[in-house]
Amino acid sequence: MTGPVLTAVDLRKGFGAGDRAMIALDGVSLQVGAGAVTGLIGPDGSGKTTFMRLAVGLLLPDAGRISCLGLDLSSQSGAVQGAVGYMPQRFGLYEDLSVRENLDLYADLQGLPLQERPERYAALLSMTGLGVVTGRLAGRLSGGMKQKLGLACTLLRPPRLLLLDEPTVGVDPLSRRELWRIVQGLVERERMSVLLSTAYLDEAERCADVILLHQGRVIGQGPPSSFSAPLRGRVFLVTGPTGQRRPLQARLSRQPGVRDALLQGDAVRVVTDSAEAPDCTPLGPSVSCAPAQPCFEDGFIDRLKPRTEQPADLQPLDRRRSAAPGATAAAIEVDHLSKRFGSFTAVDAVSFSVRAGEVFGLLGANGAGKTTTFRMLCGLLPPTSGRLSVAGVDLRRAPAAARARIGYMSQRFSLYAGLSVTQNLRFFGRAYGLGGRRLRQRIHWALGAFALADLADAESGTLSLGYRQRLAMASALLHAPDILFLDEPTSGVDPLARREFWGRINALAEGGITVLVTTHFMQEAEYCDRLAIMAAGALLAEGSPTQIREQVRAAPGAATGPVETLEDAFIALIQARPQTGTGDARPG
Amino acid sequence: MRAQASHRRLLGLLRKEWLQVLRDPSSIAIAFVLPVGLLLLFGYGVSLDARNLRIGLVIEQPSAEASDLVSGFRQSVYFEPRFFDSRQAARSALAQHAIDGFIVLPADFARRLQAADEVPAQAIVNGVDANSARLLSAYVQGVWSTWLQRELATRSSGPSEPVAAETRIWFNPELRSRNYLVPGLLVVNMTLVGALLTALVMAREWERGTLEALLVTPVTLREILLGKLLPYFALGMGGMALSVLMALTLFQVPLRGSFWVLVACSMLFLLAALGMGLLISIVTRNQFVAGMIALVTTFLPAFLLSGFLFDINSMPVVVQAITHLIAARYFVAILQTLFLAGDVWSLILPNAAALAIMAILFLGLSRRLLRKRLE
Numbered sequence: 026m027t028g029p030v031l032t033a034v035d036l037r038k039g040f041g042a043g044d045r046a047m048i049a050l051d052g053v054s055l056q057v058g059a060g061a062v063t064g065l066i067g068p069d070g071s072g073k074t075t076f077m078r079l080a081v082g083l084l085l086p087d088a089g090r091i092s093c094l095g096l097d098l099s100s101q102s103g104a105v106q107g108a109v110g111y112m113p114q115r116f117g118l119y120e121d122l123s124v125r126e127n128l129d130l131y132a133d134l135q136g137l138p139l140q141e142r143p144e145r146y147a148a149l150l151s152m153t154g155l156g157v158v159t160g161r162l163a164g165r166l167s168g169g170m171k172q173k174l175g176l177a178c179t180l181l182r183p184p185r186l187l188l189l190d191e192p193t194v195g196v197d198p199l200s201r202r203e204l205w206r207i208v209q210g211l212v213e214r215e216r217m218s219v220l221l222s223t224a225y226l227d228e229a230e231r232c233a234d235v236i237l238l239h240q241g242r243v244i245g246q247g248p249p250s251s252f253s254a255p256l257r258g259r260v261f262l263v264t265g266p267t268g269q270r271r272p273l274q275a276r277l278s279r280q281p282g283v284r285d286a287l288l289q290g291d292a293v294r295v296v297t298d299s300a301e302a303p304d305c306t307p308l309g310p311s312v313s314c315a316p317a318q319p320c321f322e323d324g325f326i327d328r329l330k331p332r333t334e335q336p337a338d339l340q341p342l343d344r345r346r347s348a349a350p351g352a353t354a355a356a357i358e359v360d361h362l363s364k365r366f367g368s369f370t371a372v373d374a375v376s377f378s379v380r381a382g383e384v385f386g387l388l389g390a391n392g393a394g395k396t397t398t399f400r401m402l403c404g405l406l407p408p409t410s411g412r413l414s415v416a417g418v419d420l421r422r423a424p425a426a427a428r429a430r431i432g433y434m435s436q437r438f439s440l441y442a443g444l445s446v447t448q449n450l451r452f453f454g455r456a457y458g459l460g461g462r463r464l465r466q467r468i469h470w471a472l473g474a475f476a477l478a479d480l481a482d483a484e485s486g487t488l489s490l491g492y493r494q495r496l497a498m499a500s501a502l503l504h505a506p507d508i509l510f511l512d513e514p515t516s517g518v519d520p521l522a523r524r525e526f527w528g529r530i531n532a533l534a535e536g537g538i539t540v541l542v543t544t545h546f547m548q549e550a551e552y553c554d555r556l557a558i559m560a561a562g563a564l565l566a567e568g569s570p571t572q573i574r575e576q577v578r579a580a581p582g583a584a585t586g587p588v589e590t591l592e593d594a595f596i597a598l599i600q601a602r603p604q605t606g607t608g609d610a611r612p613g
Numbered sequence: 614m615r616a617q618a619s620h621r622r623l624l625g626l627l628r629k630e631w632l633q634v635l636r637d638p639s640s641i642a643i644a645f646v647l648p649v650g651l652l653l654l655f656g657y658g659v660s661l662d663a664r665n666l667r668i669g670l671v672i673e674q675p676s677a678e679a680s681d682l683v684s685g686f687r688q689s690v691y692f693e694p695r696f697f698d699s700r701q702a703a704r705s706a707l708a709q710h711a712i713d714g715f716i717v718l719p720a721d722f723a724r725r726l727q728a729a730d731e732v733p734a735q736a737i738v739n740g741v742d743a744n745s746a747r748l749l750s751a752y753v754q755g756v757w758s759t760w761l762q763r764e765l766a767t768r769s770s771g772p773s774e775p776v777a778a779e780t781r782i783w784f785n786p787e788l789r790s791r792n793y794l795v796p797g798l799l800v801v802n803m804t805l806v807g808a809l810l811t812a813l814v815m816a817r818e819w820e821r822g823t824l825e826a827l828l829v830t831p832v833t834l835r836e837i838l839l840g841k842l843l844p845y846f847a848l849g850m851g852g853m854a855l856s857v858l859m860a861l862t863l864f865q866v867p868l869r870g871s872f873w874v875l876v877a878c879s880m881l882f883l884l885a886a887l888g889m890g891l892l893i894s895i896v897t898r899n900q901f902v903a904g905m906i907a908l909v910t911t912f913l914p915a916f917l918l919s920g921f922l923f924d925i926n927s928m929p930v931v932v933q934a935i936t937h938l939i940a941a942r943y944f945v946a947i948l949q950t951l952f953l954a955g956d957v958w959s960l961i962l963p964n965a966a967a968l969a970i971m972a973i974l975f976l977g978l979s980r981r982l983l984r985k986r987l988e
Contacts, residue, residue, distance in 0.1 A: 078987060082985070083985075083987045084987055084988060116822075116826075119633065122632055126628075126629070131830065132625075134622050134831065135830055135831065136618045175826075
């Protein structure tokens, strides 16, 4: 079979009606080729899941046609469902059934004959490495194991087309890499066709063909190299004096002709408008520039970033004092901090310290204990044991005093959807004890600094994700805290909004505010001054991105492959970790 | 071949559901603990009989007749008499809710009785709780008239025997309200249990995203519905059996109809209740909302509008019409007939037919509204 396995023609799909109407897919036409991995790539809300659901007949299109394996989905969805394998975002597992019982159920549903089961089970279990845990309840598996079990359940009867909806979101990088190994093996050995959606742009390079979705439209389709090829000769790594990468990035991003400037290790990765290196001479004598390989994300940004828009001039927000370089005052000190819920240890004797004015990242997969650590730091959860002080105050003794000096932005932004932008700001300001002239001043500042003035009277619920994120951050900063906590602030936000957001974080750090941020994006960890890597409640490593890479390289026998990226380092750290044999995920 | 595959899929779904029931005790709690708990609570708590009514007696001047009347109150199971010296004392006791009413036998009680001029005693009843007040005054009347008749008979002075109305009570000769309340309670409980069992499980599959994965397998909607219905039908029948057993043994309610008719009607009713739960679940897709809707649409109407506590015939016509939409109404009629009267086919058959129609309606609607799609 050489023709496409999936064809969509001018596909349209919307949800809701009236004011709440939302267009998920806006005229999507594409073809998915046979015998290869096709990546459906785009940020949250770009229409990936809607497309997947249309492709398996779970949704009907408003207009346009879609056919799968030569069968039209509007009339023959039953036949399609018998021939494809589909793994939804949450893997579709029954958590109170064991691994084996889940396999049995899906084998029954897919009509796998009894006599073929032992052999098929053995093959799938060895492929996924789940053979040792067949009796364990699916709900007690780690995120990575759940993902592999979900995959095994869709593969019981080898489908001709495998559809995976964001299989790698929130799982640790080792599991991610293993999933890719499995998928690539399926394509090579069984000539399976795979359509995989993801929000991680770095996964595009692993696909044979990439479909880039943005706001319900196809921005481009082709092999990943076709996205990065036009940028050849336009990508550079600029290295400056140590400890100065953040100001260097800020200055580079304001330079005309520079399309994108990102922190990467100790250097700044620069994409230019034309094949001309950025002008390093005004930046100082010790600044050097070297060409670099373009990657998929460079291509994405190049296609999406409006040519005309100048980068927002992000002055240091709220400068209170200049952060003295090499300042030693610790803003946050955590010593053997543990949190247990019943018999489950969510955070296990974690120690680290954060210096004033630095951007500190907590990196880990879902269930690694990041959010629990965060909630303890903000005084929302009492620790089971250990010591922690925030802004010099022991949280166990004076939580209120510490809270007045911290700002917290939760994963869900915690805004009142029915209130306008100004009303939200006023509410949060009052909640922090601001009033009168001071409150008016701060609201005025927030509307200006976060470019929300035009939307001051708009209802928060109607704002786009990116604007809601800005408003949430403004609310957390109204009382001018010394320390800002950001819990997965960028999950689901598209790369452009993410860049802008990190621009603001950098500006805050320049202004001397300490920023603590959690993330499961490896790339974002590169933007942090220092970071701590967490897995299963324990701290695996702490240091600057470069230090962590070097630590892993230096550890004898720890790394099995080259350690070039933080992801490599993370994987090596997980592999080197003594296996406790539980590997249980956090409940819920 | 096809039938065999379908058979295997259904078996797979049934096994899965059964394992989930065993692992997550909430379904078992709903099926067994809930009806038992409610039956114990309401069976003992709800009673329309007034027993041990606290009645005050003010005897202004003792006499042979007065103490004879007092012994009539003392012997009655309905009264717990207390004595007061004066009307004032009795009145303040009434105001403090220490007694439910009081009777005054005036100083000239014996003399006026001899003269037979008019009723010489006075009864005062606390009317705050109208139902208890009515019962109390009826019982007082009863004791009074029994005593009066006896008195007149012994005297045989009256020229004519007063005509006494004689009441005969059929089906529940002891007039134990429990005998008709417990079957009704059983219905109320099983309405809630049936709807909750299915309302929560289907919504749970929506919430956890497992239904999305199920729908993309070759499984048919009929298999999904049967896979949900059968296990909870078995659980529900178990809960029903336990409740009937409690009614017969613990509450000593007689079963005068046939056991198998009871089983057959219970099955019909349970299908209707489970079907309603499924329908709620399919429409709401959310456990919390489904639970609330199941509670409000089953428990309250079954309690208030099924004829279990309040006579349907004395409701306004509009409300009467609405009661026809409540499955509990038919099952209350069937159970009260089966427990208290016997196999009265003219009552059982039309009500059973109504239950069957409701079961078909709810299950049919569930089948229509459940799609192999997410919208």
